[in-house]
Amino acid sequence: MQFFKNYFTVFFINYALLLLTKFLFSFYLGFNEIYAIFWGYKFDFAVSAFVALIVMLFSFSKILSKTLFIGLSVSFFLIQISDIFYFAESRRHIGYEITDFFVDFVPLMQTAFNKFFLLTILGFIVSAILVYLLSKIDLYQKFTKTTPLKLLAVTLLTVFFIRGEFQHIPLHPYQANEIGDVEKAQVALNSVYNIVYALSKASKEPKMLPLPQPKPQEIQQTFQTLYGDKHTSFASPYREKQPNVVLFFSESWSAKWLQPYGFAKNTTPNFNKLYEKGIKPKYMIANGHRTTEGMFATLTSFPNPLGKSIAKTQLQSYHYDSLIYFFNKKGYESIFFQGTSKDTSGTGSLAQSLGFSQSYGKRDIQKRKYPMNYWGVQDYDLYNFIFTKLPKDKPFVIGINGATTHDDVVPKEFKTKHFTDNKALNKNLNALYFSDYSLGIFLEKMQKEYPNTVYIFFADHCGGHLNGTLENYQIPFVVYADKLKPQLIDTVLSQMDIAPTVMDLIFGDYKKYLPNATGKSLFSDTKFFAPYFHNGILGWIEDGKHIEYNLQNKALKCQDNNSTQCAELKKHLLSYTYITQKLLFEGKTQEFHKYRSTK
Numbered sequence: 001m002q003f004f005k006n007y008f009t010v011f012f013i014n015y016a017l018l019l020l021t022k023f024l025f026s027f028y029l030g031f032n033e034i035y036a037i038f039w040g041y042k043f044d045f046a047v048s049a050f051v052a053l054i055v056m057l058f059s060f061s062k063i064l065s066k067t068l069f070i071g072l073s074v075s076f077f078l079i080q081i082s083d084i085f086y087f088a089e090s091r092r093h094i095g096y097e098i099t100d101f102f103v104d105f106v107p108l109m110q111t112a113f114n115k116f117f118l119l120t121i122l123g124f125i126v127s128a129i130l131v132y133l134l135s136k137i138d139l140y141q142k143f144t145k146t147t148p149l150k151l152l153a154v155t156l157l158t159v160f161f162i163r164g165e166f167q168h169i170p171l172h173p174y175q176a177n178e179i180g181d182v183e184k185a186q187v188a189l190n191s192v193y194n195i196v197y198a199l200s201k202a203s204k205e206p207k208m209l210p211l212p213q214p215k216p217q218e219i220q221q222t223f224q225t226l227y228g229d230k231h232t233s234f235a236s237p238y239r240e241k242q243p244n245v246v247l248f249f250s251e252s253w254s255a256k257w258l259q260p261y262g263f264a265k266n267t268t269p270n271f272n273k274l275y276e277k278g279i280k281p282k283y284m285i286a287n288g289h290r291t292t293e294g295m296f297a298t299l300t301s302f303p304n305p306l307g308k309s310i311a312k313t314q315l316q317s318y319h320y321d322s323l324i325y326f327f328n329k330k331g332y333e334s335i336f337f338q339g340t341s342k343d344t345s346g347t348g349s350l351a352q353s354l355g356f357s358q359s360y361g362k363r364d365i366q367k368r369k370y371p372m373n374y375w376g377v378q379d380y381d382l383y384n385f386i387f388t389k390l391p392k393d394k395p396f397v398i399g400i401n402g403a404t405t406h407d408d409v410v411p412k413e414f415k416t417k418h419f420t421d422n423k424a425l426n427k428n429l430n431a432l433y434f435s436d437y438s439l440g441i442f443l444e445k446m447q448k449e450y451p452n453t454v455y456i457f458f459a460d461h462c463g464g465h466l467n468g469t470l471e472n473y474q475i476p477f478v479v480y481a482d483k484l485k486p487q488l489i490d491t492v493l494s495q496m497d498i499a500p501t502v503m504d505l506i507f508g509d510y511k512k513y514l515p516n517a518t519g520k521s522l523f524s525d526t527k528f529f530a531p532y533f534h535n536g537i538l539g540w541i542e543d544g545k546h547i548e549y550n551l552q553n554k555a556l557k558c559q560d561n562n563s564t565q566c567a568e569l570k571k572h573l574l575s576y577t578y579i580t581q582k583l584l585f586e587g588k589t590q591e592f593h594k595y596r597s598t599k
Contacts, residue, residue, distance in 0.1 A: 003150045006059065006139045007157075010052040011045075013134070014073055018044040018190050021080030026187045028084055028119065033187045039179055040188030042164045046171055047076065047192045049161035056154050060143040070134045074127050076192045081123040082108075083191035085116050089464040090289045091472045092307070092535055093191040095173075095198040097290070099312065104341070110374030111407060115424065173197055175552060176536070186535060208585040209306050211551070214575045219595075222575035227596040229527035236505050236523070237483040242395045244453040245327070245506065246446070247498075249294060249401040250435070251339075252463030255283045255474040257429060265419045267432050270440030274457060274480050281493045281522065284477035285530035285541065286461045291338075291401055292350050294460030297495040299323050299354045301517035302589050303580050306533045311346035316353060318587040321516050323499040324355025324397065326507065333357065333396040337386050339365075339403025340376040347401070356399065360389065370411040376403030378411065379435045383442035390450070401460060404435040425465050454481040456502060458495070469539060469548060473532045479505065479522070492541045494519055494530035515593040518580055531576060540573035549573060 022037045022044075051072045058064040079094070086094045112120045141147070164171030176189040214222070255261040258268055260275045261283055287297035292311040293304045300320040310316045324334050335358045342348025342361035351359050362376035365385045370378045377385075379402040390396060408427035410416060414437070416430040446453060459475035466472050477493055479501065496519030503510035504521035511517075520528055529542040538549045547569045548557040558566035583589050 003056070003059070003141055003147075004154070006141065007052045007056050007154050009137065010055050010069060010139070011048045014048040014051045014076065015044050017073060017077045017130075018047060018080065018192070021077060021084075022187065022190060024119070025080070025084050025087070029088060031183060031187050033184055036179060036184035036187035039184070040176060040190065042171055043173075043176070043188070043190050043193040046162045046164070047190060047196070049158040050196070051076065053154055053158040055139060057151060059139050059141040060147070062138075062140045065139045066135065069137070069139060070131055073134060074130050077130065078123060078127060079192050079195065080190060081119065082112070084119065085112055087186070088116075091466060092289060093186065093189060093194045095194050095307075098195045098199065107374040107376075114374060115408060208581050209551070211578050211581060212574050214571065214578055218571050219575045219579060222572045223595045226527070226529060226572060226576065229525060231509075231511060232524050232526075234504055234521070234523040238454060238481065238506055239508060241452060242330075243481065243506065244395050244450050245397040245502065246453060246455050247298070247397070247399045248455070248457045249291065249298070249399055249460040250458065250476075251291070251402050251405045251460060253405060253432070253459035253476055254462040254466060255476050256466060256471060257432060258476055261474070261476065265429070267419060267429050268436035270436045270443065271457070271476070274443070274455070275476070275478050277486050278457075278478035278480035279484055279487045279489070279522065280478045281489050281491050283474050284458055284493045284495065284497075285532050286459065286473045286475045287495045287532065289461050289472070291347050291460045294495060295347070295350060295354065295399070298458070298498045300589070301496045301499040301514060301519040302584065302592070303496065303518065303531060303577075305584060306577075306581065307535070311350045315584065316350065318589070320354065320589055321514055322354040323502060323514065326503065326513055327397040328355055328357065330507070331394060333391045333394050334398070335360070335389060335396065336399040336401075337382060337389075338362075338376070338401040339379060339382045340401075340406060351399065358389075360385070362403065373403060373407040373409035375406040379404040379438035380441070383438055386442075387445065387449070402435060404438065405431050405463065407431060410434040428463065428465060451482070454479070454505065456498065458498065469534045469537055470532075470546070472534060473539070489522065491528045492530050492544075493522065493528055497522060497528065516590050518576075518592060518596070529572065529576075531573065538573055538577060540569055542569055542572060545569055547573065
């Protein structure tokens with residue numbers, strides 16, 4: 001009996017730790033949910049049982065059992081605390097991103113102490129107390145002839161918990177959405193289970209999420225509607241000019257905090273000038289929460305794996321029709337610049353696998369005016385470095401992803417402003433303000449030295465301090481060039497529309513040169529749609545209408561009460577998502593033209 005008593009001792013200690021961290025998660029992040037904390041017990045039991053099994057497998061060794069007990073319990077506790085920080089920024093739990101932990105360990109720690117000082121200190125204090133208390137518990141068991149049977153029993157019991165108890169399918173993180181509310185689902189799920197689940201799949205070929213399979217007739221009707229609009233010819237003033245092109249993958253620039261999109265304070269005066277002079281939609285929808293996700297959607301005009309990136313997976317080895325490949329064929333120099341490390345999330349390698357011939361990161365930038373923040377060089381120094389690498393004898397296309405707004409640290413000598421009484425948000429807004437200040441200096445110098453340049457300004461993804469679902473995907477988008485007249489187009493674009501828009505402006509009909517693009521051109525198309533995916537929720541905006549579909553409980557949230565229109569948009573959402581995800585995971589994205597052709 002002592003053997004099983006020890007198993008459940010480890011089990012319930014870890015369950016208590018998970019409950020503690022989930023309470024912190026819920027109330028620190030403003031969910032204020034208690035019911036959802038306990039509703040997610042299956043995920044907590046699965047993690048607790050996993051720890052208990054590992055410890056009991058080595059219970060015949062005092063040192064091993066105690067080391068594993070303390071090590072796993074404290075590690076999982078700290079992961080749960082870290083998840084609070086990550087969720088505050090990305091609005092999703094840590095998953096496959098855990099593989100980047102050791103690459104970005106130092107900036108992660110610096111960010112934790114800077115932005116979440118009290119919670120970080122609390123986490124370490126509690127961890128120290130845990131080490132002391134857990135070391136007092138003796139789990140040692142002599143190995144006897146009945147030990148194998150006991151181990152088999154607890155193994156079966158652990159499998160029972162990990163499978164979600166009496167359900168007929170293995171426990172999947174997205175089953176948290178069965179609670180019926182996406183916000184409550186985030187409280188119900190613990191990040192440790194999400195991470196372990198992701199890592200258990202990491203060595204296998206990435207798999208497509210289960211999606212409703214529409215009928216062939218519905219798919220055909222959907223693509224005829226989505227791509228049946230008349231594509232008009234666009235007389236671009238840049239087709240014969242071979243202009244330079246600058247793609248701003250502006251780090252974490254959320255539309256919510258920009259004055260042109262309704263924010264009361266002028267956080268980005270230089271961007272605002274660019275906005276007034278450029279061609280822009282109402283706003284743009286990002287296709288993910290990481291730089292690599294924004295890069296893929298932008299350059300290939302194809303959606304990411306739902307909730308994931310292709311970076312560092314088997315999917316990265318497939319060939320995609322990238323916008324940058326076409327620039328290379330036309331004799332352009334292509335360079336990707338980032339203020340963070342090139343190894344962060346595999347951004348540098350992904351940039352080059354999508355066509356950029358050169359890639360530079362923070363370690364390449366030795367000459368700096370300002371100290372680095374926790375993630376990399378400030379945008380001011382990144383922009384100065386760019387000028388040292390631009391060619392003088394050939395046109396270029398460059399991608400820029402800064403590090404200033406990856407953090408909230410600005411140089412001491414830079415005069416900050418008071419935008420809000422919320423101290424944490426005010427620091428973020430001042431980082432945005434400093435990033436914009438650096439942008440203004442860069443643009444002024446660019447326009448003098450490289451007048452024949454087209455600027456495509458957008459964000460790689462949204463930043464923190466956001467609520468709801470849609471708000472986490474609304475980013476800015478502006479096309480600016482001297483020969484283009486300012487215009488506000490009353491529509492919502494997707495990041496997938498960037499490549500067709502650039503192709504249309506610089507080279508010609510994107511349907512000819514990028515036949516497998518899923519997006520549209522702002523210059524020559526009239527019908528637009530924008531998909532997104534957030535924690536088990538599929539979102540869709542089309543013709544000013546907005547719906548959200550819950551993959552778990554099949555619930556449909558519609559902007560208005562027009563049931564016929566809602567049903568039609570749902571058909572479009574599910575058909576587009578099913579086909580694009582199917583092609584992506586089968587490595588057949590270059591066959592998308594068969595679906596978008598309306599002939």
